[in-house]
Amino acid sequence: GSRFPGQPVRHRKLDRRAEPSSGQSCGPNRNLPGRKVVKYSLVGMPGSGKSTVGRHLAKHLGLQFFDSDTEIEQRIGMPIRDWFQQHGEDSFRDVEQDVIDELTSRPDVVLATGGGAVLRPSNRDALHSRTHVIYLKSGPEELFRRLRHDTQRPLLQVADPLQKLRDLFKERDPLYRRAAHFIVEAARPSVPALMDMVMMQLELAGLVGGQDQA
Numbered sequence: 001g002s003r004f005p006g007q008p009v010r011h012r013k014l015d016r017r018a019e020p021s022s023g024q025s026c027g028p029n030r031n032l033p034g035r036k037v038v039k040y041s042l043v044g045m046p047g048s049g050k051s052t053v054g055r056h057l058a059k060h061l062g063l064q065f066f067d068s069d070t071e072i073e074q075r076i077g078m079p080i081r082d083w084f085q086q087h088g089e090d091s092f093r094d095v096e097q098d099v100i101d102e103l104t105s106r107p108d109v110v111l112a113t114g115g116g117a118v119l120r121p122s123n124r125d126a127l128h129s130r131t132h133v134i135y136l137k138s139g140p141e142e143l144f145r146r147l148r149h150d151t152q153r154p155l156l157q158v159a160d161p162l163q164k165l166r167d168l169f170k171e172r173d174p175l176y177r178r179a180a181h182f183i184v185e186a187a188r189p190s191v192p193a194l195m196d197m198v199m200m201q202l203e204l205a206g207l208v209g210g211q212d213q214a
Contacts, residue, residue: 038063038108041127043176044136045169046115046156047147048186053136053194054112060195061208067112071099080114084154097123104130115168116155118175128179132207134198135180137173140165142187181205 040057042050051067058065069080072095076083083092097120103111104126111131117123127133144162147153158164177183182201186194202208 039131040134041111041113041131042134042136043113043118043179045138045143046153047143048136048138049194050112050136052191053198054110056191056195057198058110063108063110065110066103068096068099068103068117069114072096075099081152081154093120101126118172118179124175124179133180134182134184135176136184136186138186140169
């Protein structure tokens with residue numbers, strides 16, 4: 001169905017598909033009685049704060065945190081940048097798809113995804129149907145200010161990284177929106193400010209109670 005950007009939306013089909021099976025508890029997230037879904041994922045451009053916010057969100061809600069890029073590097077045994085150079089992007093996306101499928105199948109998690117995870121429809125479907133997806137939205141200029149000295153992101157090792165970020169944003173922003181249940185403007189670099197905005201949307205959607213804001 002249609003969504004308005006930035007407006008929290010609850011999807012009933014998501015609740016049903018993510019319902020714990022018989023005998024499966026909601027783990028450490030015991031302060032959310034009656035809540036079926038305790039999985040969250042973060043999508044967004046490189047440098048938008050997905051891993052940082054994800055760690056804080058997981059700690060705040062008593063869930064387990066995973067970073068898909070970290071899991072991928074453990075699986076392939078080398079930095080992602082090296083894998084890109086040796087095997088190409090398509091090969092990397094194959095591994096990424098397997099990792100996202102595996103991590104979104106686990107209960108009680110917060111998952112930070114790589115910036116290009118939404119490129120494959122299967123990843124968008126897995127994230128959207130199994131987790132509550134939070135899109136941390138940052139524009140190309142803001143991202144360039146954060147990432148201009150970063151040498152670890154393979155897609156940005158180009159002559160004009162700002163133009164590359166503009167191209168990536170134009171391509172990916174519609175895909176992030178398609179996958180997301182929530183959109184949070186992430187232009188502010190402050191982690192506490194971002195966390196406040198994320199928690200406010202989750203509370204408005206009824207996913208967390210007021211006591212979780214303490």
